[in-house]
Amino acid sequence: MIKLHHLRIGRSIFTVWLLEEVGVDYELDVYLRHPQTMRAQEDLKAVHPLGKSPVIEDGDLMLSESGAITTYVLAKYDTENKLHPNKGDLTVWADFQQWLAYPEGSVFAPLLLKMLTLRSGIDHPVITPFSDTEIALHLGYIVEKLADRDYIHGAFSGVDFGIAYVVSMAERLGQLEPYPTLQAYIDRCRARPAFQRAVERAVE
Amino acid sequence: MIKLHHLRIGRSIFTVWLLEEVGVDYELDVYLRHPQTMRAQEDLKAVHPLGKSPVIEDGDLMLSESGAITTYVLAKYDTENKLHPNKGDLTVWADFQQWLAYPEGSVFAPLLLKMLTLRSGIDHPVITPFSDTEIALHLGYIVEKLADRDYIHGAFSGVDFGIAYVVSMAERLGQLEPYPTLQAYIDRCRARPAFQRAVERAVE
Secondary structure, three states: OEEEEEEEOOOHHHHHHHHHHHOOOEEEEEEEOOOOOOOOOHHHHOOOOOOOOOEEEEOOEEEEOHHHHHHHHHHHHOOOOOOOOOOOOHHHHHHHHHHHHHHHHHHHHHHHHHHHHHHHOOOOOOHHHHHHHHHHHHHHHHHHHHOOOOEOOEOOOOHHHHHHHHHHHHHHOOOOOOOHHHHHHHHHHHOOHHHHHHHHHHOO | OEEEEEEEOOOHHHHHHHHHHHOOOEEEEEEEOOOOOOOOOHHHHOOOOOOOOOEEEEOOEEEEOHHHHHHHHHHHHOOOOOOOOOOOOHHHHHHHHHHHHHHHHHHHHHHHHHHHHHHHOOOOOOHHHHHHHHHHHHHHHHHHHHOOOOEOOEOOOOHHHHHHHHHHHHHHOOOOOOOHHHHHHHHHHHOOHHHHHHHHHHOO
């Protein structure tokens, strides 16, 4: 059984959702953020030196990094390739790898900049315009990719966990108003039964 | 043959190095940054809507995201698994995925923050201490992982491209002085014949 070290509230809800979609048994170890700093506390550092979440344990394996966790869980438990392509067509498989890497590789950093300037209430003459430009570039690119599809690759797949995470972060930062396509996308993700089960189990 | 869209000067030199280590034939399409803004210019946007580099083409495939490019190139061309593990031992394979995802997933963002504050010469009361703390956390973690190994996984492997990229970025930002282990690591990477060939071919 997988054990998920789950920091509330944060991105690990998207890992709970992954585990629910794949249908693997799991247990949750729940951690709370420091009420003032909103950062993870020492209890999570006892699990992993970076004090990060999500972290999963599966037998002897301890694994961090959302993207790597998705890759691993799909490889081990999505044995019928319902949520990820096999390597039969390397071009399709490579595109899947690109969309797996894209949220962390490109979209997260400008959203983090925006979060830090918004939370502090202090703009920065270079960082604020940089994050605005990059956020618009990337949200626009995701809109373009979605076009009239329900999910990034048409049918729901493993790349939607990471994209839903950054789109949901953009929503929380008040960035989604110009992008009804993305609002509809994140609402669609949240309406999935597996997402609902994840929220029931991990949020309250 | 792989075509690499190579923006000078930037991270795509690490993709040239990857191609040299794997020993695959490639050609370079070279782009230059805007002399004032230091950003990619319109010519690169004609190749890829995000105007990013590295981007590779391989037959019909157009692929962005450094991590995905590494994953793809190793899957297709490192057929003897010299630079990446096969799935025989899923625990070893998963750890490899984690270290592939880690540079972009965790280390890049705080370095980007540091780059933006340094370049502008303007600190930010929240962002500056945040980036300092995170950079120290991650560089310390890489030191701990390296311990007395030459490379992240002992022998040189596919995870070293991404780690060398962020360590080299940290060096450029003047962050390496407290970490002689990391300075030795990046020097060791640069001394590799494949890295030398990459510089010869891609830098001048």
